[in-house]
Amino acid sequence: MKTAVVVFPGSNCDRDIAVALEQVTGQAPAMVWHGDTDLPDGIGLVAVPGGFSYGDYLRSGAIAARSPVMRAVVEAAGRGLPVLGICNGFQILTETGLLPGALMRNARLNFVCRDAPLTVANATSRFTRGYSEGETVTIPVAHHDGNYFADDETLDRLEGEGQVAFRYAGVINGSARDIAGVLNAQGNVLGMMPHPERRVEAAHGGTDGRRLFEGLVEALA
Amino acid sequence: MKLRIVVTLKNGVLDPQGKAIQHALGSLGFDGVADARVGKLIELDVADDTSDEAIDQMCRKLLANTVIENYRVERQDSVA
Numbered sequence: 001m002k003t004a005v006v007v008f009p010g011s012n013c014d015r016d017i018a019v020a021l022e023q024v025t026g027q028a029p030a031m032v033w034h035g036d037t038d039l040p041d042g043i044g045l046v047a048v049p050g051g052f053s054y055g056d057y058l059r060s061g062a063i064a065a066r067s068p069v070m071r072a073v074v075e076a077a078g079r080g081l082p083v084l085g086i087c088n089g090f091q092i093l094t095e096t097g098l099l100p101g102a103l104m105r106n107a108r109l110n111f112v113c114r115d116a117p118l119t120v121a122n123a124t125s126r127f128t129r130g131y132s133e134g135e136t137v138t139i140p141v142a143h144h145d146g147n148y149f150a151d152d153e154t155l156d157r158l159e160g161e162g163q164v165a166f167r168y169a170g171v172i173n174g175s176a177r178d179i180a181g182v183l184n185a186q187g188n189v190l191g192m193m194p195h196p197e198r199r200v201e202a203a204h205g206g207t208d209g210r211r212l213f214e215g216l217v218e219a220l221a
Numbered sequence: 222m223k224l225r226i227v228v229t230l231k232n233g234v235l236d237p238q239g240k241a242i243q244h245a246l247g248s249l250g251f252d253g254v255a256d257a258r259v260g261k262l263i264e265l266d267v268a269d270d271t272s273d274e275a276i277d278q279m280c281r282k283l284l285a286n287t288v289i290e291n292y293r294v295e296r297q298d299s300v301a
Contacts, residue, residue, distance in 0.1 A: 059286055095286065102288045103241050147287055149234060174237070177263060 001044040001220055003029040006073065006089075008064045011071040013050035013086065013197060021047065024136045024213040034067040039076055044220045046073055050087030050142075050195060060103060060145040061091030070096055082126060082220065083189045085144055090181070092189030099182055099191045100158065101150035106143070107174025113142040116194055117169040118180055125183055127139075127190040130215025136169050137208040139194040141180075146193040148175035150181075158182060165190055222269045222275065223297035228285045229260035258292075 003021045007014045029047070030040045039046060052054050053064035056219070064070065074096050077083045087092040093099045102155045106112055123133040131137060147195030155177055158164050166181035173193075196209030213220065227242040230236050236258050241256040263284055267276070276294055 058283070062283065062286065094288070100288075102286055104234070104289065105237055107237050108234070109241060149239075151233075174235075 001025045002027060002040070004032050004040055004043045005029045005047045005049055006032050006034065006052070006069055007049070008053035008067065010053045010055055011049050011051035011086075011088070013195065016195075017047050017049050017086065017197040019202045020210070020213055021045075022116075023200060024210065024217050032069055033073035034069050037068045037072060039069075039072050039081075043081070044130050045082045045084060045216065048073065048075065048083065048085040048089030048092050049197075050089060052078065053088055053092065056145075057090075059095070061088055061093075061095040063117060064088075064092045065095030065219045069219050071205040074098060076132065077184075077189050078154045080186070080188050082192050082216070084127065085189070085191040085216050086195055086197065087133070087141075087193055090193055091145060093189060093191040099184055100154050101148055101176075101179075101182065103143075103145045103193070104147040104149050105145055106147050111142075111144045112146065114140065114175055116180070118166045118194060119169045121164040121167050122183070124162070125165060125187050125190065127183070128165050129219055130211035130213075136207055137211075138199070139196055139209050141172060141194045143173070143193055146173040146175065148179045148193075150176060155179075159211060161185065165175055166192055168195065222267050222271060224267060225295040225297075226265060227260060227286050227293045227295065228263065228280075228290050229292075230258055231289060233238060234292055246271050257288040265298040 005018050021061050053081045091103045120131040120135045163183045165183050167178040168180050183190050196212040199206050199209030238259045240256040246254045280292045
């Protein structure tokens with residue numbers, strides 16, 4: 001399967017996710033610069049990586065969300081292309097409106113960099129089918145703005161429609177209802193603050209993240 | 222035309238930075254600070270014929286995230 005990774009000025013997890021995708025798909029992803037107006041033909045997934053795009057100026061992800069390549073990503077997502085946003089990528093996807101809510105400064109104002117236990121809240125999506133529902137997995141987080149916010153009505157809808165993919169199994173950043181990852185209503189866009197690309201080899205201390213990519217590739221094959 | 226765009230958090234959105242400021246003021250001995258909220262001030266210099274609609278779109282499309290923020294536009298002639 002062909003994949004693509006978007007690269008912004010200030011992305012710093014682009015190469016990590018490229019390695020993870022190459023390991024599970026057998027093909028190096030196309031790296032797409034933020035100024036490009038088109039995505040490569042024939043891709044089955046586009047990943048929006050973590051980092052500090054545009055220095056987090058204005059709001060985390062705000063400037064990246066208005067870049068030319070993200071217009072192409074939003075359009076492709078509308079046609080059903082799977083889109084995975086991790087960390088800053090999640091922030092960017094909320095800023096584009098592809099995902100509901102917003103990521104605010106962590107409740108205790110600190111940058112949180114640690115392993116996070118996560119509960120898999122929905123294991124039926126193409127992104128999470130490598131897990132079982134209710135299972136606890138360990139995937140690292142590293143962020144300053146991961147405190148998920150949405151109004152109560154939106155949160156109720158997300159929970160009711162199975163759009164919460166992952167929850168923190170413990171206090172991490174003050175996120176509403178412990179939400180760590182959300183799906184869009186169509187199920188083809190996932191945003192999550194934890195970094196599955198940092199848990200794909202035994203040398204990383206575990207492979208819980210690899211299962212996300214393996215499940216995804218199986219689903220899209 | 223000079224504009225000031227004031228971006229503030231909506232009511233009901235928790236503001237951890239504001240809380241930290243409120244506590245810091247209290248620890249400096251300033252009693253009676255019931256709340257503190259942090260916002261942003263963005264100054265723009267735009268063409269004189271820029272429409273209100275265009276300014277509003279600038280705020281909605283980029284300067285404020287309306288999921289969590291409100292905005293207010295002040296024109297220079299109304300700014301002291």
